[in-house]
Amino acid sequence: MKGVILAGGTGSRLRPITHTGPKQLVPIANKPVLEYAVDDLVEAGIGEIGIILGNKGRAAIQEYFGDGSDWGVDITYIVQGEPLGLAHAVGCAKDFVGDDSFVVYLGDDLMREGITELVEDFNTEEYAAGIGLQEVDEPSRYGIVDVNDAGDVIQLVEKPDDPPNNLALIGIYVFTPAIFEQIEALDKSWRGEYEITEAIQGLLEDGKRIQSHVVHGWWKDTGKPEDVLHANRLVLDDITPRIDGTIEDEVSVTGRVELGHGSVIEEGAVVRGPVSIGENTRVTSDTYLGPYSSIGDDCVIDSAHIESSVVVGESEVSADRTIVDSLIGRKATITTNHEKKPDGERLVVGQNSLLEL
Secondary structure, eight states, X not given: OEEEEEEOOOOGGGTTGGGSSOGGGOEETTEEHHHHHHHHHHHTTOOEEEEEEESSSHHHHHHHHTTSGGGTSEEEEEEEESOOOHHHHHHTTHHHHTTSOEEEEETTEEETTOSHHHHHHOOTTTOSEEEEEEEOSXXXXXXXXXXXXXXXXXXXXXXXXXXXXXXXXXXXXXXXXHHHHHHHTOOOXXXXXXXXXXXXXXXXXXXXXXXXXXXOSOEEEOOXXXXXHHHHHHHHTTOOOEEOSEEOTTOEEESOEEEOTXXXXXXXXXXXXXXXXXXXXXXXTTOEEOTTEEEOTTOEEOSOEEESOEEOSSOEEOOSSEEESOEEOTTOEEEOOTTOOOSSBOOEEOTTOEEEO
16 A cells, blocks of 8 residues: 655745745644654554655755655655645656555645554455544534444535534545546536545545544644644644753753754743754753743754743843743844733744834
C-alpha cells in the first residue's frame, strides 16, 4: 500500500501567516503539521509516499522533506497546480499509485491515534474504498456517512437537515485504483471543484462496497489560527519531557517541558508546562511562559508573559504585556510602546512583522 498526502491548499484561512510560507509547514508543538501525516503513514508501515503540491510553497515543502530518507520512506512529489478539489488532487496520483491500493491523508489534519488500524483493517478483496469517520456533536454541520449493520457505507450526505447518525467524514481515505475511473467521470460541483464524495458515491452506485472505520481519539483540522492553537494544545497534552538545552539555577520550571539543543532558560525565568521550546532559543530573566505555549527555533523571549500561544521561530518578543491565545509568525518582532497599555492582547502576526504594543 502507498500513501498520498494532499498538500496543495493555499492556506487562505491562515493569512497573514501563510502569505510567505505554506500552511503545511506551520508548526504544531514545534513540528510542521505535514510531518505528523508523514509520521502516521510511516507508523502504518507505508514505505512510498506521494505528496501532492500546489503552486504555493512547493519549494519549501520539498526542501524540508527531501527524498524522505530522514523518515525512512521514499517521497515522490506530484504537482497539482491550481487546486480544483480533493478528487482532482487524488486523480493527480494515478501514475504514482499504479495498481496499488493507497491511503489519502489531508496534509493539514492531525489525528491522535494515527491511521494504523484503518490501514490494517482495509480488505482490498472485498472493498473498493474505506473512509475514516468520527462521532461529532453537531452532525448537521458535517458530511455524514450512513452505514448498515455490517459497517458498510450506504450513502454520503452533505450537512443533512435530518442526519441519519453522527458519523462524520474526517478526510482520511483508503482507495483501490477503482477510484480513478470515478474521478475521470466527474463534473465540477457548484463550488467549481471535483468532489471526492461524489467519486465515492459513484463507487456505491456501481455496486462497489465501501468500508467505514470509526476513528477514536481527537482529530483536528488546522486550517484557521484558532485551529492551530487548539491543535497545539492537544499535542502538548501528550508531550514527553525532554531537556536538551540548559536550565540555569534559580529557574522555576514545573510541568512537562521540551527544551531543544542550544536553548537556554535564564535565571529568574518561570516556565509552566506543558511547553515546547525549540533549538537555539533564549528565554531571559523575568519571562513567564505559561502552559500550552510553543516557542520555535532561534527566538528570544525577553521579559515577556506568554500563554497558550505559538511563536513560529526566528522571532523576538520583548513586550512587557500579557500575550495569550496568539499565533506569531516567523521573524516577527514584538516590543513595548509605553503610551499604550491594553492588557491581554490576542494576535495573529505575519512573517517579518514589527509590533509595538
